Structures are given as structure tokens and as C-alpha cells.
Amino acid sequence: MVSLSRGANTTIPTGLLSVAVSGAAPGSVDVMAFQLADNRRTRTDADFIFFNQPRSPEGGVVLSAGTTLTVDLARVPTDVDTIAFAVACDEGFTSTLAALPGLGSTISGAGVDVELPVSGLTTERAAVLGEIYRRGGQWKVRNVSAGWDRGFADLVREHGVSVDDEPAPATAGTASSEPAVRTVAGEEKLSFEKRQKLDMRKREVHKVLLSKNATGVRARVIIVIDKTGSMTAQYRGKVVHRVVERMLAVATQIDDDGQLEPYMYARGFARVPDISVENVESWTEEFLHLTGTHRGIDYDAIGQSNDELPIMNEILSSVVPGRPVLVLFFTDGGFRKKGPIGQLMRAASAAPVFWQFVGIGKANYGVLEQLDEMEGRTVDNAGFFALDDIDKVSDDELYKRLLSEFPDWLAAATRANILP
Template sequence: MVTSLVKGQNALLESERVVVSLRTEAAADVSALLVTAAGTVRSDADFVFYNQPVAPGVRLVAGSPAALEISPAQLPADIAQVRAVLTLDDPGRRFGEFAPPVVTVADGAGTPLVEYRIDGLSGESVVIALELYRRGPQWKIRAVGQGYAGGFAALVTDHGVQVDDEPPAREPAAAEAVPQVRTVPGEAALSLEKRATLDLRKREVAKVLLDKRALGVRARVVLVIDKTGSMHKQYRRRVVHRVVERMVPIATQLDDDGTLEAYLYAVSYAKLPDITVAEAEQWAQTYLHLSGVHEGIDYNRLGGHNVEPPIIRAVLDTVRPGDGPTLVLFFTDGGFAKKREIADLIREAAALPAFWQFIGLGKANYGLLRELDDLDGRLVDNAGFFALDDIDQVDDAQLYSRLLGEFPDWLRAARAAGVVR
């Protein structure tokens, strides 16, 4: 049963992990201030926002709007309160122009625990919505609803954060701008039709990166593709060929050389030649097979069912502390049997500069993959998953948004945690 609070009321917090989310008519950002008993931060690192999304016990979860994931037991002993802050994207607008925002606190399973409708706001553009605070050995939730007409800088300065100026709001026009795209060697060799298609896809990739504040980021891109018997239909219908074609634009915008590193796997795996823009179509014809011997690779010896630990370990072994970021695009139709071993590898991988984006192809049982977001014991959340029943029915804008939606958030969190330098 959801407890509805009014300003000043509190409720006992009994969940080990909670998510603080926002419902509002206006575009708004969510942030958090971790403060001591004196009501101030210990340093600027105790301010969690879109450019610094992680602090001990608090994580900003991407979304529109974002949410705060808070684990009280992981908060430093000298942190007495976590204050959840709402800031209007447009600094010229005020909360009084819109219906009152509603803040919800849910447990780790997503069950709502507390709801607070923030009534009475008028000329404020920033509000402390609620706070989690220590009371003896327990944690409680208090409905605060304290607005700041002086704006964001006034709020954070009052809490001890050092700012030179009010941070820029998210710019609505940025998403509408035409982003600059990279051109890589080999594009001139394509036909006009293929070059036009590639250019459109590159622009969709760049739009996502721009929207996620990651345009200009450079990352190695690794493509891993399931080669098991259950994928027969996907190979026969050339779905996998089209997957490769649609992954190339990601590499052109992220990778220094604009190439994709590629692997096929089943029981064991094969490291294939890199995929370039100019040779992508021929590459697919040459290397995408389920059986036989092609270019010296015995596909039969790779096996007919999927065993993920060897391929995950193989990719992990190419990533070293101090490297630049790596994005792993891992296409599979599921059926992961060695769940504990895979989970342990993903935990180990969290300390390395690589993000693992798993993509399910076709209607299948994905089991462990659906549990990745809740996998514990990781320094940062380094893996994501989504399923596509029919990738051919998903347009480029939606596909790239899903493929790249979590990578920039991981990158910011990994930088904050020292995983990426």
C-alpha cells in the first residue's frame, strides 16, 4: 500500500534499495545532494547529477526524466541525509506554471512505497522534493517541498558545493540540431545509394550521441554474434547480415578507425577479420555461416549450441585497465545455461573499461539477460539488455537509441568510479 505524504511528514524506510522518480508536466532534471549532519556536502563529489551520476550509495538512472537509485546501507557513515532535487530544464519557467510535480519512492522491485505531491510551488525553478535521513539505526523519508527562487546555483551553494556559475540547462534545441558526422576511409568506394543509406544511419547514431552528451566520444566497438543452430532462421533469412550492415555506422562514429572487431561464437569462438565500411557487405558473405569451412575457419568445430563464458573471457582479455572505453554489442537468441559463471564474469568485467550491450534476436527465453540490471557486486552497472522480436521491423532511429541508450551513462559512471580515465 502506498503511503501519501504531505509537506513535513515522514515515513519509515525499510527497503534496502529504493528508486526516487518524478512525474511532472515540465521537462526537469533530478539530482541528489549527500549531506552531513551540518547540512552540507563533504566535497563536490557528494553532488549527483547528469555530469556526475554516481556517488557511494546513490546512482542517477537514465530516463526522461531520470531517477535516483539509493542504497542506504552503502552510504558513507558521515552522510546524514540524501536530498532529492528537481530542477526545471528551462531556467525561465517556474513550477507554478504547471501542475504540481509528484515524487514516488519505490522499492528495488518497483513497488511504490511513498508518494508526495508537491503542492504550493509558485515562483521556484528548483525544489528539494524529499530527503532520506538517518534516525538512529534506521532510515526515514521526509516530504520537504522546499523551493528555491534563486535557482540552481543558490541551492547548491547553500549546501557547500563550489560553483562558478549556474550549470547550463539541457538545451531542447540540441536534439533538433543536425549533428556533425564522421567520415571514415572506404566510404568513397560505396555506391551512391549505399553511401546515402550509410549517411542517414550515421546521422541517427550521431543524434543519439548528441542527445546523450556523448558526441565526440571515441570507443573501440566489438561485435559478437551467436552462431548456434537455433539461429538457423536468422542466418537463412539474412537477418544477421543486415545486423552487421546496421552496426557499421556505430563504429564510424565511435571507433578511431571506423572499424568493427568481430567474433562468432557457439561452444567455442572465432575471431574474425575486422569489418570496414568498404568491405562490410563482402565480409558478411564471406564470414556469416553456421557450418562448413570458410577462409580457413572450421565453423563445425565451433559447435552448435551456445556456451558464453569462453567468448566473454576472450573479449575480456582484450580489455585492460587504463584503456579507452570499449562498447561490446553482443547479439544472441538466449538460452544462457551457465548463469553463475556468466554473472561472475560480468561482475569481474565491471572493473574494466568496457560496456556490454546484449541484444536478443527473435522470440526466445533470455533468462539471465533480463536480470542484468539487478546484478549485484559490481563497481558500476556495466551491462544492458533488450530484445528485438524482429529487428527488421525496428527503424534506425529506434534501433540506435536502444543500442546506445545506456553506453553514455555507463561511461560517465565509469569515469566517476575511476574505471575509465
């Protein structure tokens, strides 16, 4: 049997398949499926297969038992690109899907034997377990393991099914009362694979914010990227490119317009165009450089050695009183101006800016390593951690470390009247 982890996929043959949901205690969840067109929506409500409508119009998908779907790929219409199979907590089940540790699904038949164990769910009451989809003239299956805190209604609406009755307002403190994962402009233009990857990352960011009671927070999100000569290996291996892609998920959940405001820095700095979910891939190719002139930006003029003070002062000069700013500052170290940087950080502690410094690679980070012990600040306005190999750090771990101190700063800054 092949076991697919969250986000993994494999090719399957056309044929008659059985999709069996496992690990669900009787009465805990309802099993359902959606036939989706290329816009990721059902063509009509008849494409929603559940206990009251157990068969798709063409008979390609049938809820043949309480927790088992029969899928005949040969009978699936050509304008259906994806079959998503999902679960939603029953009204009488008051917990979340995380309370079902063995939850998962198995696909068998036509020479196929694949299991999709669920992972990464915490507060969700409905989730897509997996998807069978067309790609390049073949059928493939993917472990999705992504869900909705508010349960059934949000699940079906996401897939284009109308819901006549609005659910009763949830009481404070219940899982379904939590804010949903935020969607931003441009996501609808992404390919299937790119949107799935972004969705998974957004959910990890959302979980961290949820655990810190910081969902719904809005702040200007800035990313500062080291382009000194010592970063050559990180650029050549496109480590920096992947960092930018991962940071975009943070902006989608926190920034006012869901975009990153980027700066390249060395001895000088350059403000480069904003990064959105729609342009991130082309942006990394157009603007992540160490030398030369690209899109009208002279990277040689920015320099090859580092001086953090100019870019930090530039950011502070653009602050709007009362509007929080989260600065994601990526560097490979070399902060040698301990005294001036310490003086700046103390003065900046009265401004609505939180500085999250992230060290990339093995290096000497100087004053950054003493931030937690720095005295004389109005509030603790900075965090720092270093990663020898950021590519080896999972999204959930990266976002936990990245966002662990920002919500605490928001609370402290509010108490100190830095924020309203």
C-alpha cells in the same frame, strides 16, 4: 500526387520541372542547388546555384523565385550526374530546421507530381531535401532529408564549393557548435545508394549520441554474433547480415578506426577479419556461416550450442586499461550458466567494458533478463533488450535502444576511476 518518404525514390521523365520548397517561413531559410559530377562534387563553383548566382552555366538549373527552382533536364550537361536541392538557415534565423515542421519540397511538370516531405531532422541548420539523379539511362528523384548541424558552410563544402570566409566561432550551447557527423575511410568508394543509406544511419547514431552528450567519444567497438544451430532461420533469412550492416554505422561514429571488430561464437569462438564500410557487403557473404570451412575458419569446430563464458573471457583478456570497449552482443538466448555468468559480470564491472546484449527473436534469455537487478558490481556494466523481429524496428529506434545506456556507463566508469 506521389509522396516519397525519406530515402525513397521514383523514376521521372526528362523535361522541364519545377522544384518548390514549402513550409519555410519568410526569412528562415535560403534555397539553393548543386550540380554534381559522379564524385558527388561540383565541377566548379559555377555549379552552385543560389541567390547571388541564380543560374547554372548551361541554364539547366535556375533559381526562378525565392523558394522555387526550375530544372530543365534536357539542358543538364552529360557530366552532371546529380542535382541536389537544399536549404540553409538564414543568419537571422536562430533556430534549427526542426522548427519548420512543414518543411519539404514538391516536384511538378512534365507529367510529374511528387512531394518530398522532410523527416528525421533535429539539430541541423542546413539540409539536402532531395536529389534528381541519373540511374541506368533514366532520371530519378530521391527524398534525402539529411543535413549538417553547422549549417551553410558545411553544406557547401561537402559538395565541393569553396568558402572564402570562415564563420565566426559559435558560442557554447548553440546548435552550430555541436560536432559534425563523422566520415571514415572507404566511404568515398561506395556507390551512390550505399553511401546515402550509410549517411542516414550515421545521422541517426549521431543524434542519439548528441542527445546523451556523447559525441566525440572514442571506444573499441566489438560485435559478437551467435552462430548456434538455433540461429538457422536468422542466417537463412539474412537477418544477421542486415544486423551487421546496421551496426557498422555505430562503429563509424565511435570506433577509433571506424570499423567493427567481429567474433563468431557458439561453444567456442573465432575472431574474424574486421568489418569496414568498404567491405561489409562481401564480408557478410564470406564470414556469416553456421557450418563448414570458409576462408580458413572451421565453423564446425566453433560448435552448435552456446557457451558465452569463453568469448567473454577472451574479450576481457584483451582489454587495455583506460581504453573503453563497447561490446554489441547479438544472440537468440540460451544463457543457462546463470551463476558463472553473473560472477563474471560482477568481476568485469571493474574493467573498461560495456556489454550491450541484444536478443534476436523470441527466446528465453535467462540471466540477461536480470542484468538490471544484478547486485555487487562496481558500476552497471551491461544492458539488454530483445526484439521479436529486428527487421521491423526502424534505425532511429534501434540506435536509441542500443546506445541509451553506454554514455551513462562512460560517466559512471569515469567517476569510479575505471576510465581516465
